[in-house]
Amino acid sequence: xxxxxxxxLPEGRRFGFQVTFFRQRLAPLAESGSEEPPPRTSAWxxxxxxxxxxxxxxxEEESFHSFERFARPVVxxxxxxxxxxxxxxxxxxxxxxxxxxxxxxxxxxxAAQEGVGLDLTLRPGKPHVxxxxxxxxxxxxxxxxxxxxxSFTRLAASGEIHIGARSYEVAGRAxxxxxxSTSALAENQVGWDWFSLQLDDGFDLMIYRMRRADGTIDxxxxxxxxDPDGGRIPLAQGELSCEVLDxxxxxxxxxxxxxxxRLRAPAHGLELHVRPMLEDQEMxxxxxxxxxxxxxxxxxxxxxxxxxxxxxLTGY
Numbered sequence: 001x002x003x004x005x006x007x008x009l010p011e012g013r014r015f016g017f018q019v020t021f022f023r024q025r026l027a028p029l030a031e032s033g034s035e036e037p038p039p040r041t042s043a044w045x046x047x048x049x050x051x052x053x054x055x056x057x058x059x060e061e062e063s064f065h066s067f068e069r070f071a072r073p074v075v076x077x078x079x080x081x082x083x084x085x086x087x088x089x090x091x092x093x094x095x096x097x098x099x100x101x102x103x104x105x106x107x108x109x110x111a112a113q114e115g116v117g118l119d120l121t122l123r124p125g126k127p128h129v130x131x132x133x134x135x136x137x138x139x140x141x142x143x144x145x146x147x148x149x150x151s152f153t154r155l156a157a158s159g160e161i162h163i164g165a166r167s168y169e170v171a172g173r174a175x176x177x178x179x180x181s182t183s184a185l186a187e188n189q190v191g192w193d194w195f196s197l198q199l200d201d202g203f204d205l206m207i208y209r210m211r212r213a214d215g216t217i218d219x220x221x222x223x224x225x226x227d228p229d230g231g232r233i234p235l236a237q238g239e240l241s242c243e244v245l246d247x248x249x250x251x252x253x254x255x256x257x258x259x260x261x262r263l264r265a266p267a268h269g270l271e272l273h274v275r276p277m278l279e280d281q282e283m284x285x286x287x288x289x290x291x292x293x294x295x296x297x298x299x300x301x302x303x304x305x306x307x308x309x310x311x312x313l314t315g316y
Contacts, residue, residue: 006161046073
């Protein structure tokens, strides 16, 4: 799961991007009285499916381009490999540039559709961060509602953005998440708000708020500051307040998304204003959600800070 903010060199034109790969198990129903599904011999038979999303936000043009693909992991249409790392869906891919199993020395990220795309090299500026309890991230008190979850919160990104007939040489910052789980939401949960913010003082901030149907925030929600050296600073329950400042209503779905926020963690000297670089960054595919580039400004430890990042809003 990759997001990031880029600037054209040397003009400074801004872009946001998202490239995400999802791999989901398919559990075929067994025949009556049988514990195992019937054998399938077709070369197209599979027990999983891949989905991928690509989105590019052109801030100057106030345009948002997004695409979705599905494929079976057969005849090399989609798949994942550990060493060297590679995940792909047709010609969309993320791959290590040299053999590696657990480290992330450098990644090549490529995806394009209908004249819109990117070709980026990503290099980590910090070590990976484990979320939750040594990487086990609980999403509710219900059994099974958890994921294994880690992030590379600051990647140096460089390469090209393509929109129509134009290509832009770009550089900036990116963020990589990886999660795997057996379930996403408990019965009393409706969605989540997820922030990945990169500040110019070298700190990064990750927040996910699991929202319940009654409007409350699940105690399993989490937030963490990552210092310039990659150290993890958990924000305990009650240390962080998240205030909605403004909402945007989608003309396509009617959903009202809270796109502007004030975040406060007084014990850490942190107060941030998060606002969208473009209001309409709604993903309108088989899944409807808001995912987009945001700008950040405020104060941290008595000093003014600014930055950028990504915000994901689901279940609205």
